[in-house]
Amino acid sequence: MSGFPEVRVKPEYAEIQKWARDFATREVLPLAEKIDRSDEYPLELARKMGEYGLLGITIPQEYGGLGLDMTGAVIVGEELTKASLSAGFIMGVQNGLAGSVLALFGSDEQKSRFLPRLVKGEIICSYGLTEPGAGSDAAGISTRATKDGDSYVVNGSKIFITQGAVADLLVFFARTGTPEDGAAGITAFVVEKGTPGFRVGQRLEVMGARGTATAELVFEDCRIPASAMIGHAGDGFLIAMTILSKSRIGAAAASIGVAEAALDQAISYAKKRNIFDRPLAKYEAIRFMIADMATRTEAAKLLTYHAATVHDSGQEFMKEAAMAKYFASETAVWVAERAIQIHGGYGVSKTLPLERYLRDAKILDIVEGTSEVQRWILSRELLDGQ
Numbered sequence: 001m002s003g004f005p006e007v008r009v010k011p012e013y014a015e016i017q018k019w020a021r022d023f024a025t026r027e028v029l030p031l032a033e034k035i036d037r038s039d040e041y042p043l044e045l046a047r048k049m050g051e052y053g054l055l056g057i058t059i060p061q062e063y064g065g066l067g068l069d070m071t072g073a074v075i076v077g078e079e080l081t082k083a084s085l086s087a088g089f090i091m092g093v094q095n096g097l098a099g100s101v102l103a104l105f106g107s108d109e110q111k112s113r114f115l116p117r118l119v120k121g122e123i124i125c126s127y128g129l130t131e132p133g134a135g136s137d138a139a140g141i142s143t144r145a146t147k148d149g150d151s152y153v154v155n156g157s158k159i160f161i162t163q164g165a166v167a168d169l170l171v172f173f174a175r176t177g178t179p180e181d182g183a184a185g186i187t188a189f190v191v192e193k194g195t196p197g198f199r200v201g202q203r204l205e206v207m208g209a210r211g212t213a214t215a216e217l218v219f220e221d222c223r224i225p226a227s228a229m230i231g232h233a234g235d236g237f238l239i240a241m242t243i244l245s246k247s248r249i250g251a252a253a254a255s256i257g258v259a260e261a262a263l264d265q266a267i268s269y270a271k272k273r274n275i276f277d278r279p280l281a282k283y284e285a286i287r288f289m290i291a292d293m294a295t296r297t298e299a300a301k302l303l304t305y306h307a308a309t310v311h312d313s314g315q316e317f318m319k320e321a322a323m324a325k326y327f328a329s330e331t332a333v334w335v336a337e338r339a340i341q342i343h344g345g346y347g348v349s350k351t352l353p354l355e356r357y358l359r360d361a362k363i364l365d366i367v368e369g370t371s372e373v374q375r376w377i378l379s380r381e382l383l384d385g386q
């Protein structure tokens with residue numbers, strides 16, 4: 001660590017930060033390049049993360065989680081992502097997406113059946129909202145669940161699903177009402193691997209967050225019991241948006257992790273690389289670049305920790321989460337690109353992780369709602385409210 005900027009966490013969180021950093025340094029960092037290059041899902045690492053406690057950060061203790069608040073999740077996510085965004089994604093989907101849907105909206109039976117195994121990493125879980133025809137416009141999904149006696153018959157497909165190719169369990173959203181019902185006709189369900197009519201479709205290779213088994217998931221007359229419903233019929237959109245608002249703070253934390261990793265490398269390289277007669281760090285153009293990178297990273301961090309604090313205080317946090325996610329993900333892209341510039345040719349070579357940071361950062365600008373979607377949310381909150 002260059003030591004700049006260092007997280008100023010409250011004393012009660014310092015221990016959790018150290019705990020996460022120890023794991024990230026020991027278990028994640030040595031694998032980061034291999035995961036990125038091979039694009040293979042690191043199942044063993046996911047299981048280790050579960051054993052260590054990293055997959056249930058905010059899941060209640062009665063189901064085996066740590067029961068921490070969002071600030072705790074931000075601290076852990078930032079530390080993991082500094083080592084590898086792919087590890088951050090594994091935590092984010094297990095804990096922040098699939099796990100949080102089950103913990104907050106699942107029945108007692110669903111919680112006790114799935115959460116303890118999800119938290120330990122014994123089952124890998126996914127969250128399926130996006131479809132080939134509906135991403136930003138989540139209310140426009142067309143996967144259909146039709147009631148038939150005591151069950152639902154599901155048809156349709158989901159795309160870009162993180163951990164989809166390896167998932168044992170999928171929390172997903174389908175239309176139970178008519179298309180005219182819009183958001184009010186969407187319901188959440190859970191389906192297990194091996195259920196007839198449910199299969200992995202195309203495996204998708206993406207530029208960043210590699211090794212996270214991004215895939216298409218297909219339903220063809222897939223019959224699931226009515227007890228697979230999460231919450232009530234018609235609650236699905238509210239569930240999806242509640243969870244996404246929370247997980248945007250997680251995506252912001254991941255973004256600051258990537259930005260900090262790039263900044264640390266840039267500072268250390270600028271100090272040791274000699275150009276003409278002196279270290280790169282003595283040239284004002286480079287010094288100012290690093291000052292700008294650090295300032296933006298710090299601003300992103302403050303927005304992210306502020307969003308987590310507002311969330312944890314029980315107040316409405318949608319605006320803060322959207323601002324943090326929007327600013328932090330764009331900052332990660334900007335900082336990673338500047339860090340490459342400071343490294344010159346080595347920055348674009350695969351011998352160093354700089355180009356990986358840029359590819360990873362770009363993914364963060366897309367997932368959990370693109371920057372345009374965040375600005376759409378913000379402008380709606382700022383301009384169309386009471």
Ligand SMILES: Cc1cc2nc3c(=O)[nH]c(=O)nc-3n(C[C@H](O)[C@H](O)[C@H](O)COP(=O)(O)OP(=O)(O)OC[C@H]3O[C@@H](n4cnc5c(N)ncnc54)[C@H](O)[C@@H]3O)c2cc1C
Pocket residue numbers: 093126127128129130134135136137159160161162163206208209214363366367368369370371372373376
């Ligand atoms: C690596 C990766 C992992 C993912 N993991 C998951 C997952 O686990 N589960 C899941 O459900 N989804 C997942 N996604 C999907 C992701 O959430 C969507 O890709 C994202 O929400 C954007 O949707 P889209 O790709 O359909 O783009 P579109 O919605 O088609 O957007 C296309 C463009 O239009 C812009 N746009 C959209 N709305 C507006 C507007 N109102 N005004 C102006 N411009 C607008 C967008 O910003 C974008 O630039 C993942 C995606 C990736 C790349």
